[in-house]
Amino acid sequence: MNGDIAVFAGSSNKQIAEEICTHLNIQPGKINLKKFSDGEISVKIEDNVRGREVFIVQSTSAPANDHLMELILIMDALRRASVSSISVVIPYYGYGRQDRKVEPRVPISARVVADLLEVGGLNRVLTMDLHADQIQGFFRVPVDNLHFAPVLAEYINTKKIEDLVIVSPDSGGAERARAFGKKVNGSLAIIDKRRPKANVSEVMNVIGEIEGKNCILLDDMIDTAGTICKAADALLKHGAKSVYCAATHGVLSGEAVDKINTTDFAEVVLANTIAIPESKKIHKLKSLSVAPLLANAIKRIHTNQSVSTLFD
Known part of the structure; x- marks a missing residue:
């Protein structure tokens, strides 16, 4: 330059x-x-x-x-x-x-x-x-x-995860999940949820075949982590083999890191669009540079x- x-x-x-x-x-x-x-x-x-x-x-x-x-x-x-x-x-x-x-x-x-x-x-x-x-x-x-999708897809493809399902935590993210699924050869599932108030979500059911599958929850950001943690629990309850989570922005407000730490995630992948303080860096969090x-x-x-x- x-x-x-x-x-x-x-x-x-x-x-x-x-x-x-x-x-x-x-x-x-x-x-x-x-x-x-x-x-x-x-x-x-x-x-x-x-x-x-x-x-x-x-x-x-x-x-x-x-x-x-x-x-x-x-x-x-x-x-x-x-x-x-x-x-x-x-x-x-x-x-x-x-x-x-x-x-x-x-x-x-x-x-x-x-x-x-x-x-x-x-x-x-x-x-x-x-x-x-x-x-x-x-x-x-x-x-x-x-x-973030091209960077994330390159990383996911190197992991060679079989029987992959890309899961949208709500209907609004279905198109994003479908498009990403094409990049990593994964099928699509959607979680139907009800949100009684801001930053509080209740997972109701899973639309799609996820039993025995490796699932990646895909969202644009993780704020309080309430949505993704409840979604992960729902996927595991419905027979998912493992649950990953991927999001562009790691806002990680409040007790988000504690929630992630106590949820059975295989890995949570974030872009480095937001600086994560050392106090919030846990082994489950993987940061990819954009x-x-x-x-x-x-x-x-x-x-x-x-x-x-x-x-x-």
Whole structure:
């Protein structure tokens, strides 16, 4: 890569930003991030970026508000430093689950976040497995929504798991599970559940043949882990030989790790879109890096090549 490109890392996931830079054969941009005594965020760009194409890597994961505000301030600092363009690389797009009105008098928070980012002065968004595809339409700038599936499929295929069934934890994820099944030669099953309130789910029954099969529960994220753990119990109850779980984003809120640890999973596979603290790393969790995929997308954007081939 030439000197016209710069990659800056916010504080949410510095490791993936460093990996991206390694694959691009560049050094991360120098940036000073700190907080004042009252909690306000301070940003200073330490490099000369005038006229350069800049990419900012920042997941808006917990604490979502701090990371979002930090991202906006980084954009403003870069814009005032006369960069030629700003692309934000958001491996995990926080507030993505609030993508529509599900009851009266509530905001569409995913749209509000898009508006805030556009006010910050971005030119492009590069993200991964948005919770809802329509979020792309909330922006007036180009949005490239990459997928974890190719990276995950390569890993699963190396494990050579026989009698494989891809299980969607709800009907809404059936198409994702079906598409992934084609990549790993797995059949499809769906779990029918009832959700009495937010972050609480009740597994009712399994649609599909899973007895004696090795199952992979596939979802876009694991938050409190209530859904996947109850789903795993249901699959084992219905005669599954083993249960794996795979998700792009490991939010892992509250007691999620404890729930995973006490559930009979063979393995739980996550992308590294969200930095997992050491206290939450257990032997059942397997992290796969999507940094090469993001780096390839950045390179293609910088050289005006098509990014669509990366969606397969």
